[in-house]
Amino acid sequence: MSDAAKALEPVFEPWKDPSQKPLIRFENVTKRFGDFTAIDDLTINIYEKEFFALLGPSGCGKTTMMRMLGGFETPxxxxxxIDGQDMSAVPPNKRAVNMMFQSYxxxxxxxxADNIAFGLKRDKLPADQIAARVEEMLSLVQLNKFAxxxxxxxSGGQRQRVALARSLAKAPKLLLLDEPLGALDKKLRQDTQFELMDIQETTGTTFVIVTHDQEEAMTVASRIAVMDHGKIVQVDTPAKIYEEPxxxxxxDFIGDVNLIKGKVVKSGNDHASISWAEGQQDLTGIAHDEIPHGTEATLAIRPEKVTISTDRPEGVTNALSGTVLDIAYLGNMSTYVIEAANGTLIKAQAANTRRISRRAITWEQQVWLSFTDTAGVVLTS
Incomplete structure (x- = not known):
């Protein structure tokens, strides 16, 4: 497909279209185990062909949600x-749902080949149909010569693809993936993430993945549900969750962030300013809702959006000075930890675009940090 044709393709955002019916709907779902509430009054829609990620720390309820979808737990x-049908009386083997486990x-x-064919043989499909479907799945995951x-x-990565092919062989409406890449090393995991995305797009199957790996969720998902103590605290696209938590x-959960505490001194026009240290310039960030004057708030700003320099910057909304405490050279970038007023620690990142980069900045040096008024977000909770 040409770039021009791709540009004309509609953006995949069914959750914004009121006429779209969700494939999956949780409505006021609560799940208790004795006195412990694993899922607390949860309502959410997941749409056909989505790659949906449930993200959160251990014990937040994401696996319980997946097990309820699979029929292994009941609300x-x-x-x-699922697809308009109440699942309360439908056993796991009668659902158009497959589950892929971390252990494969x-x-x-x-x-x-026989692993991939297993479910098809149990359904007693004709041998020629099974052979054709297995061949199709082997081609999909590029394992024909390993049949x-x-x-x-x-290898571990190939076993992961066999498990995926077996899960997709019966053409489920929904595939549940429980930490599917957890057993792979980092490099292989990153490569496999893109393979998963390609396979999901090729098959059109709705994928719901459980993970505690933020980078994995950000890479593969069309939307992410961030969970905490049985509740979903935000559902949005990866870009929205990262840029405007x-x-x-x-x-704090997604990626690296600076959290600067203060009190709101000005609010309006989709922005708010906070006073954060005596004698220091107020800091301004995005705030779509007006915040009352004097409200305690936190400016969240990502390190890569903070510019570090040895000279005082001119013509910027936000600027502050401090002393370099630490420098971490990470190859493609360097991270600087700056101690500012009140002992506030702020990280700034700079890309190492040249072989010898930022040589001018060293430990214990006085530097300036600056960022735009749309780089950070002012949060009150």
Whole structure:
């Protein structure tokens, strides 16, 4: 497809279209285990062909949500519907849902092809249909030449693709992925993330992935639900969650961030300013809702949006000075930790675009930090 044709393609945002019906709907779902509430009055819609990520720390409820979708747990209260059908009385084996586990759960005595064919054979499909579908799945995950090998004769990344092919062989409406890349090393995990995205787009299957890896969720998902203590605290696209987190928890959980506390001294026109240290210039960031004067607030600003310089910057909205405490050289970029007024620590990142970069900035040096009025977000909760 040409770049021009791609540019004319509609943006995939069914959640913004009132005429679109969700494939999955959680409505006022609560799940308790004894006195413990794992899911607390949760309502959410997930749409067909989405790659939807449930993201949060251990114990936040994301795996419980997935198990309820798969039919392995039932809600204490509320309802779950898939494609308009109430799932309360539908057992796991009768749902158009497949689940792929972190362990992959491949049969060690079966070949790659027979692992993929397992569910199709249980459904007693004709042999020619099974053979055609297995060949199609092998091509999808690029494992045709490994069809006759056993799982122990292929790599971890290849086993992951076999498990994926087996999960997709029966053409489920929904595929649930429980930490599917957790067993892979970092480089392979990153490569496999893009493979997952390509396969999801090719098949058009709705994927719901559970992960605690923020980078993984940001890479693969069309939308992310950030969870905390059984509640969803924000659902949005990766870009929106990163650039405009809805609260301090989301800002702090996703990526690296500076959190500068203060009190609101001005608000309006989609911006707010905070007073954060005596004798220091007020700092301004995005705030779509007007915030009352004097409200305690936090400016969240990502390190890569903070410019570091040895000279006082001119013509910028936000500027402050401090002393360099630490420098971390990370190859593609360097991270600087600056101690500003009141002992506030602020990180700034600079890309190392040249072989010897930022040589002028060193430890214990006085520097200036600056950023625009749209670089940070002012949060009150």
């Amino acid at each position: 204490t209260e509320g309802s779950i519907t 759960a491949l049969f060690p005595h079966l070949s790659v 006759s090998r056993k799982p122990h004769q292929i 809805g609260n301090i928890y989301v800002a």
